[in-house]
Amino acid sequence: MDINLTVPEIIIRLCLAMLIGGVIGFERQYKNRPAGMRTHILVCMGATIIALIQVEIAASALQDAVNHPELTGVIRSDQARLIAQVVSGIGFLGAGTIIVTKQSVTGLTTAASLWAVAGLGIAIGMGYYAIAVTSFIGVFIALTLVRKVIHVPTTKKLEIRYIHKQETKEFINQYFEEHKIEIEDVNFNVVFVEDTQIYTNIYTIDLPKGMTYAEVIEDLSIHKNITKLRLVSI
The missing domain is CATH 3.30.70.260 (ACT domain)
Incomplete structure (x- = not known):
């Protein structure tokens, strides 16, 4: 992963986040779920933006450490700090898609898909393309094919x-x-x-x-x- 971001690299990551979030959101919207394509796109791109900011912070801290060796013990950058806030914060958005009635609970899958899309956005923003693409394939299979292949009887x-x-x-x-x-x-x-x-x-x-x-x-x-x-x- 190259920590020095260029404008084309930023555009590529944001476009990939838009594409992946849009595909998963389209599947949710097609099934008339609470959070659709635009919501998933925004969540994925938002997580990507946060990750890009974190990468830039880390790059800036590294550059400062190179330029000022005497401050090496003072300059610190925790790449997990902003990302941790995304992981916890997305739970509030997911909770808003869950509908509880006396007979049933709906929206759990959509809440989980939003959480997963945020994770995909983080992976894209950090530049872990292999993780992002393979995880996207896994999430999409879970949403579309698992229910058709595996039948779980319900009482x-x-x-x-x-x-x-x-x-x-x-x-x-x-x-x-x-x-x-x-x-x-x-x-x-x-x-x-x-x-x-x-x-x-x-x-x-x-x-x-x-x-x-x-x-x-x-x-x-x-x-x-x-x-x-x-x-x-x-």
Whole structure:
């Protein structure tokens, strides 16, 4: 790594940061995530700028030490000082993309991508091109291909609201048994609306291979006594 930066070298690093941040941001924006292309470009370029400043500080300190040998023990430059502030500061921006609701937490991947893009920007700004390019490839693969190649099954809760308890309960249990759906847990609740009893069962179920929750909901919805079906992520 050449510590003496020239204008063309600075332009190359900033353009590379714009390109890498833009590609990752495009993938996030395409999936309608909170932080899109412009945000990722700005984060990557901002981290690159901080790293470039740190490189210049180090170069200036080294030049001063060469010009004034008597001050060698006095002049110091810690190249990790500004970079450490980027790593900690980007956490606040990432936290802003995380949305927490009663049923789910979203935005974690986008927050992680912002943090990773900041790391890429630092690598570019410091001139570690091999680290930047190979890391970019790894991050992009993690965002685009891993989910398609590796399927991680998730456990979800199925909320079923119905009336006429015995008849409907038998229909639900029979459906689960016929389709080999395992019931891991179930919570019961009942409310009275005028003279009608409305039951709400929340099932924790494990689906057999090849079956989807959408199919389960579609099949169960045909029963006249079932008034509500929805998935609750855990």
